[in-house]
Ligand code: SF4
């Protein structure tokens with residue numbers, strides 16, 4: 009499964025650099041655009057990846073089927089597909105299923121196969137379980153990922169999809185023929201895996217429903233994050249810490265209905281010293297967030313770009329141990345590990361945002377304001 | 391009857407060094423040293439010595455040595471010195487053997503078989519001298535989720551959180567009662583709690599009125615004897631702890647003999663002076679989990695839900711199931727006291743043989759509460775034989791929110807672990823209520839030593855957290871990824887929920 013060994017360079021030293029590259033690009037008026045710019049930008053940061061993982065989450069790619077859940081499923085072998093499809097047919101009405109078109113290529117040794125399904129929960133099943141269809145989908149995804157050997161649902165949102173694998177991002181883009189897709193928001197990742205084996209399912213972005221996360225860093229708190237999420241019914245099957253970020257976002261945003269600015273404060277909370285100095289109302293809020301969701305604090309170096317429909321955020325740990333920068337030009341918001349990547353596609357920018365540790369960059373559709381200092385509870389955009 | 395007991399220790403004096411100052415004579419509360427005026431010599435009755443080392447440390451010319459009696463019974467792995475001595479002592483007295491402090495047996499300590507992680511390359515360790523590392527710990531019940539009210543641009547927290555304790559370090563002082571200890575010790579602990587921003591537990595003997603000024607940092611205990619419990623006592627503390635059992639003597643009550651119940655202790659305990667203060671083994675109003683629920687809510691009602699209520703149990707075989715019952719009964723904090731937990735007096739047979747190691751208890755309780763999805767709704771305090779900051783860090787990584795220390799705080803004050811607390815003659819002025827001996831413990835001095843200990847441990851905790859790449863203790867709580875085991879069986883690793891070193 010190892011790909012493109014020559015890019016690692018036989019003369020490069022063995023030093024393990026814990027780095028990855030993130031790039032996110034969003035058109036704030038929902039204008040869809042091609043893979044050209046995002047792929048160019050992420051491949052600009054080749055230095056930060058090592059060819060052991062690259063991936064994309066693209067929003068707005070299936071406008072004609074936007075009401076249906078789009079499952080992208082990775083199959084390690086034909087048997088796993090038969091097993092997973094049995095589950096899918098039992099639980100969903102499948103309106104369309106097809107193999108995701110890929111380019112014949114000898115770059116990859118034995119890649120898994122990728123299928124996509126457009127589906128909706130069977131109404132009778134939904135009634136029996138008495139949960140929202142989103143919750144129903146999450147449960148079924150967990151069921152396949154932790155219960156069906158060799159099958160992994162890599163994305164499950166509507167009108168969006170994840171494409172990822174082992175390789176440099178530009179090779180992955182080629183492999184999945186991403187030049188045939190258009191989306192209004194692209195989240196891109198180049199991976200330099202250190203802790204977990206390089207495997208197709210371990211590439212980023214990680215996704216559940218329409219949340220997707222690309223992550224650079226290592227979470228020392230992974231052990232407790234995972235145990236907390238398991239308590240809430242999220243099974244972690246992908247052998248990597250990034251998965252917990254996606255599930256934590258789903259739990260907090262969807263099930264607990266917490267606004268993204270406050271979720272950022274769960275992941276990278278203010279220090280107690282800062283909380284103690286806040287005005288009473290804020291103090292109460294931030295102390296409560298830390299007390300109740302302390303197990304979801306993401307501790308250790310990280311920068312992330314996360315997105316769901318209509319929203320893209322960038323965030324680093326509170327000590328800013330990983331780089332992150334934002335930029336704007338016209339209707340476009342860019343978030344990137346390195347400024348050079350942004351400049352490579354947009355040499356001039358209207359605005360550059362360099363957030364402090366724990367500060368969130370938020371971009372919302374038709375909302376050109378970019379939030380820089382969201383320590384104020386009172387500033388959340390609809 | 392002639393006693394057949396070997397003297398345990400031999401007290402030797404370098405007569406050339408000895409200046410006949412008689413300090414040792416004054417300091418030994420067991421009457422070992424006596425001055426013989428005719429010979430102008432100090433003579434020592436070794437058979438009375440308990441190895442408290444008071445005289446050794448106080449001799450100005452370092453003339454005294456106490457060492458184990460080299461005369462031993464013939465070597466026998468089965469009939470060890472301890473068993474032979476115990477039998478001979480019981481044959482002499484016909485009574486149950488008492489002992490003080492905690493179980494001192496080998497092979498019950500898992501802390502030493504657990505190792506911590508540290509960052510290398512892929513994530514940077516954090517330097518506590520230059521960067522903030524937070525060890526503040528909130529203890530109390532919590533809701534499962536928060537709700538917010540949205541009003542245009544404004545967000546308001548809709549959920550009201552229950553009362554809680556806020557400790558600036560995950561180290562609290564364990565319950566030790568007035569009566570078992572004297573007021574000087576209580577005062578030292580209370581002041582240390584204030585200084586360190588943590589809490590002292592006054593134990594089951596009530597709280598002396600002179601300590602009410604520290605009550606913001608006091609946890610008041612309600613035990614089966616109900617000593618000193620009235621509305622004022624319950625209202626004054628920062629939290630209330632119901633003591634069901636303690637690690638040193640699970641299933642056993644307590645007994646403070648009448649001769650130790652001075653006027654002051656009688657006043658605080660609300661019993662007549664000179665009467666025995668007996669804590670029954672069970673609470674006679676708690677024979678089941680429903681009864682416990684009633685007491686928890688009776689106490690909550692009494693203080694109008696303004697204080698968290700803790701329930702302390704000894705770690706026993708089915709702690710995990712009991713703990714889950716305690717959460718459902720409405721407790722905000724669970725205290726688990728392991729087999730190493732100490733006491734002023736306990737039957738030796740119980741102390742050394744009843745209960746389970748705290749490491750296993752914390753691991754299984756934490757896991758059980760997670761399996762039931764309620765772990766984050768309560769706080770868990772581990773207690774019983776915590777010896778160092780590393781023990782604290784490992785306890786938190788296994789799943790505790792905080793720890794109680796008792797023995798360690800007393801050692802900081804001077805205790806040498808001679809295990810004779812039950813005699814009431816503690817030469818260090820700690821486990822004694824004798825007014826003269828109690829004066830040996832200067833509360834000012836003792837308080838500073840305890841503060842120093844907690845400060846030192848807190849620094850070390852931050853160092854270890856920083857090395858693991860974490861800057862807040864909540865990221866360590868239950869984070870067993872940060873632990874590895876050595877020299878443990880698969881089953882032990884499984885119960886502890888940790889991987890083998892090298893994995
Ligand atoms: S009991 Fe303590 S003070 Fe007395 S002789 Fe022994 S060591 Fe010294």
Ligand code: SF4
Nearest residue numbers: 805806808809811816
């Ligand atoms: S408290 Fe006193 S009597 Fe008890 S072990 Fe310590 S020194 Fe000995």
